[in-house]
Amino acid sequence: NAGVTQTPKFQVLKTGQSMTLQCAQDMNHEYMSWYRQDPGMGLRLIHYSVGAGITDQGEVPNGYNVSRSTTEDFPLRLLSAAPSQTSVYFCASSYLSGSGYNEQFFGPGTRLTVL
Amino acid sequence: DAKTTQPPSMDCAEGRAANLPCNHSTISGNEYVYWYRQIHSQGPQYIIHGLKNNETNEMASLIITEDRKSSTLILPHATLRDTAVYYCIVISNTGKLIFGQGTTLQVKP
Numbered sequence: 225n226a227g228v229t230q231t232p233k234f235q236v237l238k239t240g241q242s243m244t245l246q247c248a249q250d251m252n253h254e255y256m257s258w259y260r261q262d263p264g265m266g267l268r269l270i271h272y273s274v275g276a277g278i279t280d281q282g283e284v285p286n287g288y289n290v291s292r293s294t295t296e297d298f299p300l301r302l303l304s305a306a307p308s309q310t311s312v313y314f315c316a317s318s319y320l321s322g323s324g325y326n327e328q329f330f331g332p333g334t335r336l337t338v339l
Numbered sequence: 340d341a342k343t344t345q346p347p348s349m350d351c352a353e354g355r356a357a358n359l360p361c362n363h364s365t366i367s368g369n370e371y372v373y374w375y376r377q378i379h380s381q382g383p384q385y386i387i388h389g390l391k392n393n394e395t396n397e398m399a400s401l402i403i404t405e406d407r408k409s410s411t412l413i414l415p416h417a418t419l420r421d422t423a424v425y426y427c428i429v430i431s432n433t434g435k436l437i438f439g440q441g442t443t444l445q446v447k448p
Contacts, residue, residue, distance in 0.1 A: 228382075257436070266426065266438035267383065282435065314382050316436075327373075328436060330382030 226250050228331035230315050236337045237305040245300040245334050247315030254320045256298040257282070257328070258290065260311040267314060273298055274320065305338045312336070343427045348443045351421075357414040359442050361427030364408040370431045372403060374412045376423040377441070383426065386412065417446045 231246045249256065257272035259282075269282030273292040287309060289301040298317075302309060312335050316328040344362040351357040363372065373388040387394055387401045389410070394401045400413040414421055426441040 259436075259438070266424075266440050267436075269435055269437060272435060283437065312380065316382070327385035327388070328375075328383075330384070333380070333382055 228315055228317055228329050230313075230331035230334050232334060233332065234335045236339065237302075238339050239306060241305050243302050243305065245302070245313055245315075245336070247298045247300065247331060248296050249298075249317040249329070250296065251317065251319075251329070252295060253317035253329075254295070255328075256292065256315065256317045258288070258298070258300045259314045259316065260284065260309075261314065261333075262311050270300065270313075302336075307338045310336060310338045342437075343429055343439050345425075345427055345439060345442045347440060348445065350445050350447055351414075351417045353419060353446055353448050354416055357412075357417040357421065357444055357446070359412040359414075359425050359427075359444065360409065361412070362409045363427070363429045366407050366429050367431065370429050372401065372407075372410050373428045373430060373436070374399070374401065375426045375428065375436075375438075376421075377426070378420075378423040383438075386425075417444075419446050419448065422446045 228249045254275045258270040259267040261267045268284050271290040273279045276292050279290050312333045314333050315331040318328040319326045374386040375383040377383045387399050389401045403410045424441040424443050426438050428436050
C-alpha cells in the first residue's frame with residue numbers, strides 16, 4: 225500500500241491564481257479530510273468527507289472547495305489564492321467503525337506559498 | 340467536540356518515562372481520547388486512543404482518570420527520536436480531529 229499520497233510536494237502561486245491539491249489513498253478508507261498548518265501552529269480542519277459524494281466543512285473552510293467523486297480521491301481546490309493561504313496542507317484518511325473512529329493516516333503534506 | 344488543555348512544553352531525559360498530561364473536563368460519555376504526535380514537519384502520526392479504560396500498545400500507554408476529565412500519555416523509555424509535538428484530541432462519532440497547540444516534548448541526552 226502506498227498509504228496517503230499528496231501532490232505536489234511544493235507549490236508557489238501568485239495571488240488570484242487557482243489550483244488543486246491532490247490527495248489519494250489506497251486503503252479503501254471512507255473518511256478523508258484536509259488540514260492546514262501555519263508556522264508554529266497546530267493543524268486546523270478545512271473540509272472532510274465520510275464517503276463518496278458526501279463532504280462537510282471544518283473549522284476554516286473559506287476559500288477552499290472539495291469534492292469526493294470516488295473513495296480514493298479527495299482533491300482540495302483553492303479558488304483564488306491569497307497570501308493568507310500560505311501554509312502546509314495535510315490530507316488524512318481513516319476507516320469508520322461502529323465503535324468510533326479509527327486512527328487517521330496522514331500524507332506527507334503540500335507546502336504552498338502564495339506571493 | 341470537547342476542548343483539551345496541554346502544557347506547551349516538557350523536557351524528559353533519554354531513557355526515562357515521559358508523562359504527558361491532558362485535561363478534557365468537558366468530555367462527553369461517547370467521546371474518545373486520541374493522541375497523535377508530529378515530528379518536525381512531517382504529517383501527524385497516530386499513537387493511541389481510549390474511551391474509559393487504560394490502553395497500551397507498542398508505542399505508549401494511555402491512562403484515563405475514572406471521571407474521564409483528564410488523561411496521561413506515557414512513553415515508557417523516551418528516546419531522542421521521541422522529540423516531537425504531542426497532541427491530545429477528544430472526538431465524538433463525527434470523526435473530526437480538532438487539534439490544539441499540543442505539547443512540545445524535548446528528549447535530552
